[in-house]
Amino acid sequence: MSLSIDFQEYIEEQQPNKLLLLYHWDTDGLACAALFLNYLDVASPNTEVVLMHPTINNYFLLPREYAQIAAMNVDAILTTDINFPPDVFTRLEQIVQPVFVFDHHSQTAGIGKPGVQNPNYPGCSMLVNDYLMQPLSLVSVLGMVGDQEERIREFTAFYPQVEEMMKEHGLSFEEILRLTKLIDTMYIVGDTEGLEYAIALLRRNPIDALTDQRLLSAEKEIAAELARECAKEMKPMGEHVLYQPIDSRMSLISEVTRARAREFPESIIMTDHVRGDDASLYLRRRNAPIDLGCVVDLARKLGYNAGGKPEVAGVVLPAKALVDFRAQVIQLLEQLYG
Numbered sequence: 580m581s582l583s584i585d586f587q588e589y590i591e592e593q594q595p596n597k598l599l600l601l602y603h604w605d606t607d608g609l610a611c612a613a614l615f616l617n618y619l620d621v622a623s624p625n626t627e628v629v630l631m632h633p634t635i636n637n638y639f640l641l642p643r644e645y646a647q648i649a650a651m652n653v654d655a656i657l658t659t660d661i662n663f664p665p666d667v668f669t670r671l672e673q674i675v676q677p678v679f680v681f682d683h684h685s686q687t688a689g690i691g692k693p694g695v696q697n698p699n700y701p702g703c704s705m706l707v708n709d710y711l712m713q714p715l716s717l718v719s720v721l722g723m724v725g726d727q728e729e730r731i732r733e734f735t736a737f738y739p740q741v742e743e744m745m746k747e748h749g750l751s752f753e754e755i756l757r758l759t760k761l762i763d764t765m766y767i768v769g770d771t772e773g774l775e776y777a778i779a780l781l782r783r784n785p786i787d788a789l790t791d792q793r794l795l796s797a798e799k800e801i802a803a804e805l806a807r808e809c810a811k812e813m814k815p816m817g818e819h820v821l822y823q824p825i826d827s828r829m830s831l832i833s834e835v836t837r838a839r840a841r842e843f844p845e846s847i848i849m850t851d852h853v854r855g856d857d858a859s860l861y862l863r864r865r866n867a868p869i870d871l872g873c874v875v876d877l878a879r880k881l882g883y884n885a886g887g888k889p890e891v892a893g894v895v896l897p898a899k900a901l902v903d904f905r906a907q908v909i910q911l912l913e914q915l916y917g
């Protein structure tokens with residue numbers, strides 16, 4: 580199968596029987612899934628689309644998930660907004676080709692797979708919308724706002740599109756941001772069926788989120804859980820770091836870390852969360868002049884899944900390696916910035 584194969588051409592000419600759509604579980608990924616489903620409904624109404632997401636918090640697939648995919652007998656795979664490392668695409672291609680990749684994460688920027696990989700987009704939803712040449716919609720801007728939050732205002736090539744949708748729908752920026760928070764509640768509370776519920780809601784009318792009981796009650800639960808975690812005392816580790824282990828059934832690590840960084844803007848906030856055999860470790864800083872990329876590099880050198888930016892680093896690693904890795908991170912930061 581040629582690498583230059585175009586997704587729309589493939590769909591419209593081949594009218595495949597069965598397609599797997601692998602999506603990220605956050606607002607951006609759900610918005611992308613909604614846009615693709617809208618397109619497929621028209622372009623190839625007889626194609627059966629199987630929706631699937633990686634286990635929440637995993638930016639990779641488990642052996643049983645590869646087996647599940649192999650058993651599906653799909654004609655093609657479409658992945659959208661998932662920050663998979665390149666080997667995941669290689670393994671998927673061993674199951675079936677073509678594998679289309681629509682993504683805006685820097686990790687996928689140079690992989691040259693069918694689809695579109697472009698890290699200049701602040702959200703994958705707008706990348707997908709542009710690729711499908713659909714008119715601007717609330718769904719197409721929601722993913723960008725979900726990923727970037729207030730920072731979307733700084734993307735001068737993209738923020739006007741958000742403003743246009745605010746005007747068209749009579750929504751303030753805060754209301755748009757709230758919509759993304761409501762959509763994100765489903766993965767945070769671990770409501771995996773809720774992810775497809777949210778995709779359906781996005782396809783119907785995203786504004787329904789503001790009055791949707793399932794989303795509103797999840798929002799309330801999350802606020803209570805976040806308050807409980809943020810009432811804990813943080814433990815100083817080394818010169819720069821304040822540390823907190825998270826103990827929750829929800830996926831709150833990025834929310835807790837963000838809230839604590841606001842509370843302690845001069846420190847590096849480090850949190851971790853053990854879930855079964857895996858652990859997540861997260862670092863975030865606001866004012867400390869420290870590039871957390873060194874933590875991502877260290878994690879990758881040790882073979883862990885990691886990603887981030889200068890001000891944030893996220894690592895997924897085996898739970899049994901967590902204590903040791905945490906100590907190495909502290910040591911590294913002391914060495915570089917102590």
Ligand SMILES: [Mn+2]
Nearest residue numbers: 607660703726
């Ligand atoms: Mn995204």
